[in-house]
Amino acid sequence: MKRTAVIIAVTNGVILTFLGSAINITLPAMGKEFGLNTVQLGWIVTSFLLTSTAFLLPFGRLSDIIGRKKIFLIGITTYSIVTFLIAVLPGSAAGLIALRALHGLTASMLFVTGVTLLISIFPPSERGKILGINTACVYLGLSLGPSLGGALTHYFSWRSVFIITAVVNFFLAFYVMLKLKGEWADAKGESFDIKGSIIYILSFSAMFAGFSIIPKASGFILTAMGFIAFIIFIVYENKKPFPILKTAIFKENKAFTMAIASTLINFSATFGVAFLMSLYLQNMKGFSALHAGEIMLVQPALQIICSLFSGRLADRKDPQIIASAGMAISVLGLIMLIFVQENTSLLYIITALGVLGIGFGVFSSPNTTAAMNAVEKQYFGVASSLLWTMRLMGQIISMGITMIVFTLITKEAAATAENSGLFLRSMKIIFIIFALLCFIGVFLKTRKKAVNAD
Numbered sequence: 001m002k003r004t005a006v007i008i009a010v011t012n013g014v015i016l017t018f019l020g021s022a023i024n025i026t027l028p029a030m031g032k033e034f035g036l037n038t039v040q041l042g043w044i045v046t047s048f049l050l051t052s053t054a055f056l057l058p059f060g061r062l063s064d065i066i067g068r069k070k071i072f073l074i075g076i077t078t079y080s081i082v083t084f085l086i087a088v089l090p091g092s093a094a095g096l097i098a099l100r101a102l103h104g105l106t107a108s109m110l111f112v113t114g115v116t117l118l119i120s121i122f123p124p125s126e127r128g129k130i131l132g133i134n135t136a137c138v139y140l141g142l143s144l145g146p147s148l149g150g151a152l153t154h155y156f157s158w159r160s161v162f163i164i165t166a167v168v169n170f171f172l173a174f175y176v177m178l179k180l181k182g183e184w185a186d187a188k189g190e191s192f193d194i195k196g197s198i199i200y201i202l203s204f205s206a207m208f209a210g211f212s213i214i215p216k217a218s219g220f221i222l223t224a225m226g227f228i229a230f231i232i233f234i235v236y237e238n239k240k241p242f243p244i245l246k247t248a249i250f251k252e253n254k255a256f257t258m259a260i261a262s263t264l265i266n267f268s269a270t271f272g273v274a275f276l277m278s279l280y281l282q283n284m285k286g287f288s289a290l291h292a293g294e295i296m297l298v299q300p301a302l303q304i305i306c307s308l309f310s311g312r313l314a315d316r317k318d319p320q321i322i323a324s325a326g327m328a329i330s331v332l333g334l335i336m337l338i339f340v341q342e343n344t345s346l347l348y349i350i351t352a353l354g355v356l357g358i359g360f361g362v363f364s365s366p367n368t369t370a371a372m373n374a375v376e377k378q379y380f381g382v383a384s385s386l387l388w389t390m391r392l393m394g395q396i397i398s399m400g401i402t403m404i405v406f407t408l409i410t411k412e413a414a415a416t417a418e419n420s421g422l423f424l425r426s427m428k429i430i431f432i433i434f435a436l437l438c439f440i441g442v443f444l445k446t447r448k449k450a451v452n453a454d
Contacts, residue, residue: 009114056392116384334431
């Protein structure tokens, strides 16, 4: 059973993150085929993130009630179908964006159940090790995306990336049906809050969509409306006997609260690095996309190695302390990137990215271990969905910070060698903000003991 769960979880992790990173390589080809501008291309990514974030918590709660295997199986099957449809159906930009939104909805079921299946089967004494392996496979998918996705797009078409992903996922769905026996539903018998779920989905959708178009006035208005709706959601949930989000999980469990806050801060401070360094290496240094991708591989490669060791270490030592150490290493990497100039040596850049990769690798799996060990079994699905929500929100915040600074400094000028002064000034300010955020995250820890012991 353990071996089967590992195969399922790691394959799911690799495929999800592979497609997530590969799509950035396929965007130019999509834009050429459909005649899309930059904003429309952005919505191919944003529509996926919007729905996947909005549906994470409801599906996490539902998996605790009706079964994590059931939600995973529904998710992998529908995700495979939609992935295939994206490859063969879209004849317009609107159709492609709509399918990507549906893609995000199906992916949310996989985000929340991939890890919870592992921790439902493995005891706390082995969770750090197994989460380390799972995290390493996630980073492997991130590493494969630009290289393999680029090769498939170059030699075949962008649609081939989706076709291969769909085929692998179809096989994974059959494997789950044949090999994974049993079910895990620790909140079985409790009711599912449909009204609360609708309010939550609408509030997060508004906040997410609004933040993605800041600094436009409509972005601020939509974000504010989403925030107000979220407050209404919290008030409503506090009156429900079986809410989709038990707010007491934050009030009574400081260890879990600190872990998910650390997740939000870490992703907010690091996700935009790849975007910035890709532009810097190609537009400022003049490297090809292939060469830039090879340079940037150092970060996920070290993340893979370090996550394996830090996951095992988290089984023997306080995972919160290890996660804080990882955050501190990330601060050092971000500080190094602050001083990058147009003539900075390649060795310095590789070293800075390597330090950042080590920091993230040391942080990630111990932080997940700390979060999941801090909650009762019946909240595994909700806890996992909250972790993924913080990751995706962090990604949006990171890109939001990046685009706001660029808009204010460069006045939306293109990131070309002619505008190198404005670009480098913007990048320096962004890395300073990222480093400060990460520095705050170093101190977000508590010594409260884990609550689940079986």
